[in-house]
Amino acid sequence: MHLPVDFYDGVAARLRSRLDDEGLDGVLVTHPADVAYLVGFFYAVTERPVYLWFGTDGARLCLVPELDREYAAAQGIHAEVGTYFEYPGVVTPEQHLAAELARRGLSAARVGVTGSLAHGSLERLRAVLPAVRWETTSAIASLRLVKQPAELVLHRQAAAICDEMLAAGRGLVEDAIASGRPLPTEGDLARHVIGYGTDAMYSRYDRVLYTTKLAGGLVYAGPNSAHPHGLPSRRRLERGDTVILSLGAAVLSRFVESERTFVIGEPSDEQQRYFAVTRRAQEVGTDAMTVGRTCASVNAECLDVIRDAGLGQRLRHRQGHGIGVAQHEAPWVEDGDPTVLAAGMVLSSEPGVYVPGHGGYRISDTVLVTDAVPERLTQYPRTLEENVIAA
């Protein structure tokens, strides 16, 4: 798992240009995903802040807690490294940062920060750097909208693993049925697919790095699947269940999601109907992810398939979201996001239908917007026939 130095140089050049346009002297980067994106440093996130000063003049200084000093160097971080000892510190991390900025003549600079910065941290920064003009910038989020070719290689690798995780989950259920053993619980299935994905990462890649996780998954079946974001339970799967495997995987924190709805045994009329509507919405919505369309219009076209089928009351969420160094990131495939799609954006397409007491239906692919038709990076079969588990 790695990205070439060219990637980081390119990102830095583009960010400098944006900061220049905004009249900023630099940006103080505080979100772990932004730090990973800009300088390739991946770390266990705690209350100890990491402050990356990214100057419009090209300076990159990453202030890390002492416990990450050698680790940052071992990762080949694309920045100079400074340290503070600990949190909260007799001399606080913010005081260390203020001293570094003062040393560089930046005590009254115009400094961008992202909206994700905790306001308590911003208050501490204002106290130690009273002359700095703090401005909220979305320059980094904008850069991250369009993925670079080197990143797409990683997204494709993650997609392959995520599809295999779906197959592994299905396999666990099939093996139980074939051998006459009790079906697994939701928790068993979650553990199994996450384990498969984790193992795949360690067996395929030399230096495994991540921001939040390598592989993750929510698994819910029967009535539990009507909760779109329910946590796995100890409920054992049953014949007749609708089962959602909602899986994610990331190579060097380039995420994908792949989600499928399975039915154990012969699907009922009700299951066939809900599945069919969900699948049609996902086809229509995915096909609509083309250059020049807005997120809002794509989402409306997708969800209209469900509304037009008389299931508007069963909607619980939008069509999808951007996906990159964070599992969920801009743009949002939702009515309130006017972002115009461009080639190189990577989006989830995951409409769903949820019937309290009965179950839920969601099919999700990770989709690359291209100059031609949208490309599904995840490719696990999507038809009901292919997602029935014989029992």
Place this chain on the structure above:
Amino acid sequence: MHLPVDFYDGVAARLRSRLDDEGLDGVLVTHPADVAYLVGFFYAVTERPVYLWFGTDGARLCLVPELDREYAAAQGIHAEVGTYFEYPGVVTPEQHLAAELARRGLSAARVGVTGSLAHGSLERLRAVLPAVRWETTSAIASLRLVKQPAELVLHRQAAAICDEMLAAGRGLVEDAIASGRPLPTEGDLARHVIGYGTDAMYSRYDRVLYTTKLAGGLVYAGPNSAHPHGLPSRRRLERGDTVILSLGAAVLSRFVESERTFVIGEPSDEQQRYFAVTRRAQEVGTDAMTVGRTCASVNAECLDVIRDAGLGQRLRHRQGHGIGVAQHEAPWVEDGDPTVLAAGMVLSSEPGVYVPGHGGYRISDTVLVTDAVPERLTQYPRTLEENVIAA
């Protein structure tokens, strides 16, 4: 996994009293751990905000995205539930919240927020509620400092599982040695112990809920163990290695940590020396966790053992931190925290010594401050003899 209604009633009464003292009309709660603590709602965290209005008059209203509506009800959330459809929304979550507060006559209220609220979110709130007086409060963090008896039951259950996870990790290495198979990799070991902990949760508890995770672990060996927070790699363990298993587990999100340093095969003089100093520091530091001491003084006494042994250059972090609904929370057992210890606080005690190129040594227990001597909730053996894996 559950807490009785008495717990939530007690927390509510104590928080109302604090808010009253601060002259606030209520607090807008936005951190998932605070939401879980105050009203017992556990959810998959995304960009979709959950806003819990906790009024000093006793009102509890939780605004959740539509996709969590039935899930919150199914969990028996101790609050009225309102919803907004999606993020970012044509009508934003903040506009929904503003309408709710207006309906309750709170458009010009004095409202507390925690320092963890993203400043971009606070900007959006200021825009839709321009007459509200926003004030940063640490009322909830203060409440969380001392654990309630019902929470300690959960911490003890988590401690038992975390100790078993250590034994499971050790067992994987011993089994490989006994059978002549290659030793596991760091990644193998991490997967194994996390899987053990996850399975234990699902087998012991009926309704498994969590904020961030059930069980987690960092595993690093040999030179990698010199990075106190390094991510597991595919490096295979070797005879002669120093190995750190840095594990965590949570029952209903009441966390513990249990960390041990193992040596594979006969320890060298160097290993014996570093282990002995670390262990002595952990004994001294843990014994010092008594009512009336300050965090800063305990930390100093603990780390002085390492400095007095001539290993001050090998320090990379403080003695420890508070632990509760979040794995790391106040108070901080560090020089910069003057908090006075009180009975019912739960702290990690985890000094370490790190030797670049050679390895790291850390021993951590989760410790309950009591009116008598400190009680270690985690009890895995700590001596070098007991932590040598024969090879």
